[in-house]
Amino acid sequence: MRYAHEVEKVRAAERALMARLPEGALMRRAAAGLASVCAGLLRSGRAGVTGPGDGVYGAEVVLLVGSGDNGGDALYAGERLARRGARVTAILAGSKTHEGGLAALRSAGGRAVEAGDGDRPVRAIEAADLIIDGMLGIGGRGGLREPYATLAGHASCAIATLVACDLPSGVDADTGVVSGAAVHADVTVTFGTYKPGLFVDPGAEHAGVVELVDIGLGPYLSDPDACLPQAADVDLWTPQAQRESNKYRRGVPGVLAGSETFTGAAVLSVGGAVRGGAGMVRFASARHSVELVRHHWPEAVTSVVEDSLSGVGRVNAWVAGPGMGTDERAETLLGEVLATDLPVLVDADGLTVLTRRRDLLGRSAPTVLTPHAGELARLLGTDADQVEARRLEHVRRAAEELNATVLLKGSTTVIAEADRPVRVNPTGTPRLATAGSGDVLSGLIGAFLAGGAAAIDAAAAGAYLHGLAGRLAAAGPEPGSDAEAPISAQDVVDALPAAFRTLAG
Numbered sequence: 001m002r003y004a005h006e007v008e009k010v011r012a013a014e015r016a017l018m019a020r021l022p023e024g025a026l027m028r029r030a031a032a033g034l035a036s037v038c039a040g041l042l043r044s045g046r047a048g049v050t051g052p053g054d055g056v057y058g059a060e061v062v063l064l065v066g067s068g069d070n071g072g073d074a075l076y077a078g079e080r081l082a083r084r085g086a087r088v089t090a091i092l093a094g095s096k097t098h099e100g101g102l103a104a105l106r107s108a109g110g111r112a113v114e115a116g117d118g119d120r121p122v123r124a125i126e127a128a129d130l131i132i133d134g135m136l137g138i139g140g141r142g143g144l145r146e147p148y149a150t151l152a153g154h155a156s157c158a159i160a161t162l163v164a165c166d167l168p169s170g171v172d173a174d175t176g177v178v179s180g181a182a183v184h185a186d187v188t189v190t191f192g193t194y195k196p197g198l199f200v201d202p203g204a205e206h207a208g209v210v211e212l213v214d215i216g217l218g219p220y221l222s223d224p225d226a227c228l229p230q231a232a233d234v235d236l237w238t239p240q241a242q243r244e245s246n247k248y249r250r251g252v253p254g255v256l257a258g259s260e261t262f263t264g265a266a267v268l269s270v271g272g273a274v275r276g277g278a279g280m281v282r283f284a285s286a287r288h289s290v291e292l293v294r295h296h297w298p299e300a301v302t303s304v305v306e307d308s309l310s311g312v313g314r315v316n317a318w319v320a321g322p323g324m325g326t327d328e329r330a331e332t333l334l335g336e337v338l339a340t341d342l343p344v345l346v347d348a349d350g351l352t353v354l355t356r357r358r359d360l361l362g363r364s365a366p367t368v369l370t371p372h373a374g375e376l377a378r379l380l381g382t383d384a385d386q387v388e389a390r391r392l393e394h395v396r397r398a399a400e401e402l403n404a405t406v407l408l409k410g411s412t413t414v415i416a417e418a419d420r421p422v423r424v425n426p427t428g429t430p431r432l433a434t435a436g437s438g439d440v441l442s443g444l445i446g447a448f449l450a451g452g453a454a455a456i457d458a459a460a461a462g463a464y465l466h467g468l469a470g471r472l473a474a475a476g477p478e479p480g481s482d483a484e485a486p487i488s489a490q491d492v493v494d495a496l497p498a499a500f501r502t503l504a505g
């Protein structure tokens with residue numbers, strides 16, 4: 001798991017640690033880590049001069065330097081690279097410049113130009129092998145002002161490898177929100193702890209590959225605000241098929257989905273549950289949906305239901321909502337599911353019913369809600385645009401107000417439960433924005449809930465494997481190829497076994 005802390009907590013830890021260290025020591029640690037990553041990039045030939053040598057000697061390095069300590073880090077890192085023979089040019093963009101850092105760079109042979117000095121900054125950026133973005137770090141607020149915005153544009157278009165110091169300038173550290181221009185980095189070297197904005201789009205997408213440099217903040221950091229699960233975590237959260245396990249031990253999800261008119265959602269949701277490792281899936285719906293599910297998934301045990309689930313048989317968790325409609329019948333059946341003391345996942349039409357029946361959420365068993373931005377906006381009585389713009393804030397609020405584990409789908413899927421760090425899913429792909437993809441996710445999470453996983457673990461594992469299956473389906477079987485193709489929700493179902501296999505690897 002990777003853990004992220006908001007700015008306020010980073011600052012508090014920084015103060016506590018700084019009180020024990022000589023002045024400037026922390027900045028020098030950060031700069032040493034930054035310089036070391038940059039030297040590694042130059043050495044590997046990913047950036048800069050190729051041929052014999054260490055890749056640093058003779059490399060053209062440009063520093064974009066802002067007025068705060070982020071600029072200071074960049075200047076001290078530039079000093080280190082200059083001492084190893086790099087030709088370092090600092091472009092001074094702030095109203096003031098970190099004096100110690102600038103003096104150190106100059107003493108190592110580096111030079112400085114003002115951002116407003118004609119075309120010299122642009123020429124330096126165009127000639128660079130590697131650019132360090134030291135304009136703004138955790139002190140940045142709102143959209144980038146000039147000349148930062150213009151420099152961010154030039155640097156992001158340059159052929160040089162672009163390394164962001166602590167975080168890409170223009171990305172909000174706590175939320176990942178980008179308002180206007182921002183640096184689009186290849187690599188971000190972040191200090192002490194990850195920042196939530198590096199996990200969540202559009203910030204995540206601007207950060208590129210993120211490298212964490214340990215500067216000793218760890219013991220002084222309080223609880224994290226967000227975390228990014230890794231394959232090993234997901235492996236722990238997915239119920240393992242023990243050798244002795246029979247189909248009941250692995251857990252039986254019940255899927256309440258589809259209707260006389262809408263059948264596709266039901267087929268896909270059951271598909272997610274079957275491929276999620278459920279020993280057996282019980283499916284309850286209107287006759288037409290039942291017929292289609294029996295045809296596609298003979299392994300499901302089906303029941304035609306009207307206005308009661310009494311004949312469905314024993315289940316360990318419920319998935320309710322995909323394609324089930326929003327009429328009175330749907331409301332009655334959803335009410336019956338939520339009145340049980342079993343874990344329940346509610347998705348799609350089920351969420352629409354909940355907008356008018358919030359009272360159904362007054363339960364003590366685990367509840368997982370899987371809305372997209374529009375559905376969450378309706379549940380919270382706000383606009384979808386607001387939810388999209390501030391996803392972390394809204395998912396946290398929803399978990400508190402709705403008494404549930406809330407998984408907000410989208411460019412970055414985020415999962416919240418009261419009093420816990422938000423889990424951010426690292427595996428999504430825009431290719432998953434396709435009809436029926438969410439239905440697959442609901443069944444998959446349902447399988448994990450039925451297998452005994454805690455609600456937040458089931459949701460995070462489901463999002464991870466679903467995203468990975470989407471990526472694998474889009475990439476196809478060609479190893480090492482970057483080519484991708486559009487995918488259908490059924491392709492995601494079919495790629496789930498391959499996604500599971502990567503966990504073992």
Ligand SMILES: NC(=O)C1=CN([C@@H]2O[C@H](COP(=O)(O)OP(=O)(O)OC[C@H]3O[C@@H](n4cnc5c(N)ncnc54)[C@H](OP(=O)(O)O)[C@@H]3O)[C@@H](O)[C@H]2O)[C@@H](O)CC1
Nearest residue numbers: 014027068069070136137138139140141142143144145166
């Ligand atoms: N925490 C740690 O443990 C460590 C932290 N370290 C480093 O310190 C960094 C934080 O430094 P910091 O506090 O000086 O803030 P920083 O990001 O450089 O910028 C502040 C300046 O930006 C300006 N400004 C703001 N918004 C703007 C905008 N939209 N557009 C344009 N300008 C804008 C604002 O100017 P003002 O609005 O006041 O005029 C203010 O002067 C941190 O990210 C890390 O790199 C390491 O050295 C060691 C360990």
Ligand SMILES: [K+]
Nearest residue numbers: 133136165167
């Ligand atoms: K930066």
